[in-house]
Amino acid sequence: MYLIEQLFDSHCVGCSAWGAMVCDTCVGRFTAMPHRTFTSRGIPLVALGIYRGGLRALILAAKHRSAHAAIRRLGGALRDAALAWGNVIAIPVPSSRPGFLARGYGLGSTIARAAELDVANCLLMDDVGTQRGRHRIERLQRNIRVGSRRPPNGSRVVIVDDVMTTGASIDAATDACVTAGLRVVGVLVVAIATQRAIAPLTI
Numbered sequence: 001m002y003l004i005e006q007l008f009d010s011h012c013v014g015c016s017a018w019g020a021m022v023c024d025t026c027v028g029r030f031t032a033m034p035h036r037t038f039t040s041r042g043i044p045l046v047a048l049g050i051y052r053g054g055l056r057a058l059i060l061a062a063k064h065r066s067a068h069a070a071i072r073r074l075g076g077a078l079r080d081a082a083l084a085w086g087n088v089i090a091i092p093v094p095s096s097r098p099g100f101l102a103r104g105y106g107l108g109s110t111i112a113r114a115a116e117l118d119v120a121n122c123l124l125m126d127d128v129g130t131q132r133g134r135h136r137i138e139r140l141q142r143n144i145r146v147g148s149r150r151p152p153n154g155s156r157v158v159i160v161d162d163v164m165t166t167g168a169s170i171d172a173a174t175d176a177c178v179t180a181g182l183r184v185v186g187v188l189v190v191a192i193a194t195q196r197a198i199a200p201l202t203i
């Protein structure tokens with residue numbers, strides 16, 4: 001039954017129209033207004049849109065149903081967003097969610113490949129648990145590091161993640177890359193949380 005549902009019950013995650021996992025109209029809607037800002041580390045960030053509505057539904061579907069095909073439908077927009085950086089290596093932010101080892105690197109690698117960037121899965125993150133707030137951020141910063149499968153010193157790299165919410169994971173990834181001698185020239189995310197979009201330069 002589940003397999004039959006997967007094969008035949010196909011609706012757009014954005015508008016519920018029957019057919020493609022993300023319909024052409026929604027792909028256009030999600031990517032019409034890329035959002036450009038800076039992280040708290042001063043790194044230029046591009047998001048395809050705000051983390052709400054259909055774009056949020058798409059990311060949640062990709063996360064929870066392993067529907068990475070939905071992310072690949074955004075490939076054109078992701079490629080356009082990454083063009084300005086030229087020749088860079090994408091470094092996905094590893095998942096800090098418990099059990100991430102079972103799912104590998106989650107969406108970051110899929111997003112980077114959809115943008116047709118070279119990918120280095122060199123960031124390692126120990127499980128920092130589900131707690132929130134200051135302690136979690138401190139543990140994030142302590143537990144993320146560049147592993148052995150890393151680009152050469154001085155390489156221009158772009159940090160890639162699905163959503164930027166507080167920015168803590170992206171900042172920790174940036175710091176780990178800089179410490180390891182890499183040049184972080186940008187951050188690419190599918191969506192940015194609204195509060196960051198409204199006040200991007202408060203820090």
Ligand SMILES: [Zn+2]
Pocket residue numbers: 012013014015016017022023024025026027
């Ligand atoms: Zn749609």
